Amino acid sequence: MKNIHPSAAFIYFIAVILVASFSINPGIVVISVMGGLLFYGMLCGNVSKFMSHIAFCAVVWIITMFINVIFSHNGVIIILFVNNKPITMEAFLYGAAMGGMIAAALTWCRCLSIIMTDEKVMCVMGGILPKLALLFSMALRFIPRFRAQIKKVTEAQRAMGLYQEDSVIQKFKSAIKVFSAVVTWSLENAIETGDSMRARGYGKKEKRTSFSIFKFGKRDGMVIAISLALLAATMGAMSKYKFYYYPVVSEIKVSYWSGIMWTAYLILAVMPVILEIGACVKWKFCRSKI
Amino acid sequence: MYSFVKRFMVVLFCFLLILCGNIPKIVLASDNHVLINGIIEWKKIETLDESAGTSSTDWYVIALGDYEPEGTFSDYLKAATKFVNNLGADGFENDRINDLQRMFLAIDASGGDSSGYITQADIFSNDKYAIKDRTINELIFGLILADKTNYVFEGNVKSADFIEAIILLQLADGGFALSGTRSDTDMTAMAVQALSPYVKENLEVSKCVDKAVNTLSLMQKDTGDYSSFGVRNAESTAQVLLALCKMDIDYENDSRFIKQGNTVYDGLLLYKKDDGSFSHILGGNGNDIACAQTLCALVETLNKKVENTPTPEIATNVPTETATTEPVATVSPTETISLPTETVVPNNSAVTTNPEIENKNNISLYIKVGLFGIIAISTFLFLVIRAKKHGIKNKAFIADLALILVITVIVGIAINSLDIKTPQQYYAETNKQVNTKEIGVSISIDCNTIYNNSTNIDTSLKESGLLPENGEILPRTDCSISEGSSVFDILLNMTKESKIQLEYAGGITNSTYIKGINYLYEFSCGSLSGWMYKVNGEFADVSCSDYILKEGDVVEFVYSCDLGRDIGQNWSGEDMAP
Numbered sequence: 006m007k008n009i010h011p012s013a014a015f016i017y018f019i020a021v022i023l024v025a026s027f028s029i030n031p032g033i034v035v036i037s038v039m040g041g042l043l044f045y046g047m048l049c050g051n052v053s054k055f056m057s058h059i060a061f062c063a064v065v066w067i068i069t070m071f072i073n074v075i076f077s078h079n080g081v082i083i084i085l086f087v088n089n090k091p092i093t094m095e096a097f098l099y100g101a102a103m104g105g106m107i108a109a110a111l112t113w114c115r116c117l118s119i120i121m122t123d124e125k126v127m128c129v130m131g132g133i134l135p136k137l138a139l140l141f142s143m144a145l146r147f148i149p150r151f152r153a154q155i156k157k158v159t160e161a162q163r164a165m166g167l168y169q170e171d172s173v174i175q176k177f178k179s180a181i182k183v184f185s186a187v188v189t190w191s192l193e194n195a196i197e198t199g200d201s202m203r204a205r206g207y208g209k210k211e212k213r214t215s216f217s218i219f220k221f222g223k224r225d226g227m228v229i230a231i232s233l234a235l236l237a238a239t240m241g242a243m244s245k246y247k248f249y250y251y252p253v254v255s256e257i258k259v260s261y262w263s264g265i266m267w268t269a270y271l272i273l274a275v276m277p278v279i280l281e282i283g284a285c286v287k288w289k290f291c292r293s294k295i
Numbered sequence: 296m297y298s299f300v301k302r303f304m305v306v307l308f309c310f311l312l313i314l315c316g317n318i319p320k321i322v323l324a325s326d327n328h329v330l331i332n333g334i335i336e337w338k339k340i341e342t343l344d345e346s347a348g349t350s351s352t353d354w355y356v357i358a359l360g361d362y363e364p365e366g367t368f369s370d371y372l373k374a375a376t377k378f379v380n381n382l383g384a385d386g387f388e389n390d391r392i393n394d395l396q397r398m399f400l401a402i403d404a405s406g407g408d409s410s411g412y413i414t415q416a417d418i419f420s421n422d423k424y425a426i427k428d429r430t431i432n433e434l435i436f437g438l439i440l441a442d443k444t445n446y447v448f449e450g451n452v453k454s455a456d457f458i459e460a461i462i463l464l465q466l467a468d469g470g471f472a473l474s475g476t477r478s479d480t481d482m483t484a485m486a487v488q489a490l491s492p493y494v495k496e497n498l499e500v501s502k503c504v505d506k507a508v509n510t511l512s513l514m515q516k517d518t519g520d521y522s523s524f525g526v527r528n529a530e531s532t533a534q535v536l537l538a539l540c541k542m543d544i545d546y547e548n549d550s551r552f553i554k555q556g557n558t559v560y561d562g563l564l565l566y567k568k569d570d571g572s573f574s575h576i577l578g579g580n581g582n583d584i585a586c587a588q589t590l591c592a593l594v595e596t597l598n599k600k601v602e603n604t605p606t607p608e609i610a611t612n613v614p615t616e617t618a619t620t621e622p623v624a625t626v627s628p629t630e631t632i633s634l635p636t637e638t639v640v641p642n643n644s645a646v647t648t649n650p651e652i653e654n655k656n657n658i659s660l661y662i663k664v665g666l667f668g669i670i671a672i673s674t675f676l677f678l679v680i681r682a683k684k685h686g687i688k689n690k691a692f693i694a695d696l697a698l699i700l701v702i703t704v705i706v707g708i709a710i711n712s713l714d715i716k717t718p719q720q721y722y723a724e725t726n727k728q729v730n731t732k733e734i735g736v737s738i739s740i741d742c743n744t745i746y747n748n749s750t751n752i753d754t755s756l757k758e759s760g761l762l763p764e765n766g767e768i769l770p771r772t773d774c775s776i777s778e779g780s781s782v783f784d785i786l787l788n789m790t791k792e793s794k795i796q797l798e799y800a801g802g803i804t805n806s807t808y809i810k811g812i813n814y815l816y817e818f819s820c821g822s823l824s825g826w827m828y829k830v831n832g833e834f835a836d837v838s839c840s841d842y843i844l845k846e847g848d849v850v851e852f853v854y855s856c857d858l859g860r861d862i863g864q865n866w867s868g869e870d871m872a873p
Binding site for chain 1: 658662681685689690691692694695698713714715716717718720721753754755756758759761796798811814816
């Protein structure tokens, strides 16, 4: 996936994330969570990082579930009345599906940010929307820079003996101090960036050329075509097979349309893994010939 | 070791702090003492000795005789003895036999010896007044008196004569009454009390008492209390409670005496006033006789609790025996309708759901204790981790401790304030506002308009089959509600009563917005759909919780699919004109 053309990767991610973040069909949610985690695990390759992401997703999932239960009282199966408002099974299930959806979208966006580096973002959008592309890539770049700066300031404070972290309250106070310093830095940094960009001639009226090192090949075209076809199949089948949570949870029906939907999306979700495995097989195959 | 003990004490303290909010709920046994002392305090205004011979004072002494056995009533005893001695020959006439019996009971309860008077009054002899000619009231009191005073029968009269006479007076519907053919709650309950000691020995008695107990079960109101001569009152309820205690029926758990989740005990507490007394009717003032009879019942329940014996055989055996040997014993529905009480209908569904209510009675407590446990454990873990890192005397640890204590207490208070109920408990609740005047209004909920826009209805809703076919979610129903209630109050009450789902946003007292009724929500039928309400045919321009009802108002909740235009709301009214 890392080697294919940015535009193909971009379209693929749009296809996956579009479905993952808008469908609350339990099958789609399960597939997108599993596929996302599989892909993310393959990309990060670091067990502790992967586990912490899973823990994060679990927390998001549980919080979403309970928040939905607190605010939604629709549903036929009532478990309890809390403060005279019903807590329903349907709200729990809807919250669970919603939490899964959010976790899946988060996971896929992490994968996106690993695959789509600044360079690739500029390559995809630089020609069409140069300003937006620049803004996007700068904004994305800003987060890791901000974190790095926080780490830097914290370490400096700690070295000077000013960063107290014995009790929770002290830790909180110190963190606030560092945060305020870093916010000041970021504002200053933004002005500096603007100045230096202007000094280099950014913002002139003439259309600027763009350059990228990526070449669009036959395989990239295939990826785009397959992604779009699977997306169309999933969306089409989804409009035929609707799943409801309120007021009664509909049954999970295995039918013609649901079969198409799940299969198409399953293929879409595991496509990167298939590509990777295919590359490995091809590599082995080629080597054995030599 | 010392530091560990200190740490443990701190955690224990946290836990206790959280739990102490719930302690009143856990320690329930002292409730009865509080109630009894409340009545005693209230009653202290009067002196007992001067009013000997009046019904309420006698009852009061009879009740307290069991509660404070030793010498408390010497003044009363003197006064009562004097009173009886002064009665003279006329005082022992037959027509006053009932009053005498009650007084003798009181004298006995206050520690005196009434056997001489009993003989003098010929209560247990056929000489002046034949046993079989006596009224049910006299028979019942006679039997109770004989039991209480351990009277030794002499001559040709036995306790069996009384029992036989009482059984003969049993009515077709299983109860007893002073006159007429309809059972009266008080008489039935008192008959059960009088016969209760003989149930084990005598099969006839056991059958008779079974019938009477069944009748009492059918007579109970949904609120748990009882009525006599068409008026719900505390005395009847107290007598039934007393009868149940005498029969060793577990009134807290026996499904026959739990209506809509309310026990007889709950019913009795409806009559409690703030000053500790009990009223005769709902919302009335404290009443002497009501207090005295309630006291009798409370003392008896207390005695049962103190004994804490497992339910004796009779209580469990009796119903099955009735079912097998004599199917007629259970009162048939047609007979029940003839009872004087208005709402006595054999409620089978209530009986079947009742065991569930019993099991889940304390679910709120369990959930809260569980949550407290989780918080306590996490607090403990946090403190242990911090203490390990810094040591117990470190300033940083103390700061942490303060922080976590504050958080724990806040969360604990928040959890404690939650009101958790099972659906059964929720729907069994009734509006227990008693002290206010009630007004009659009517309400209907209608969603007929959705069928004119059936293409727009949410598919899920259409498929669920939860929408009524004619659009009538709640047909026009007359109901009463306390004065000053809003349209929202009546909606809330009636949806609760009819178990209709209701979701609203905003407060209960102002700016309430009805999101959905019976799973039909705003936007469920197109983007202009939602609930609106009319009072007396006119759309109001305030939130339903801000509209105060008047007597005779007709409230209609109607579902609109077109911002009110399809249900007759004309938005180009005068207010809208420039």
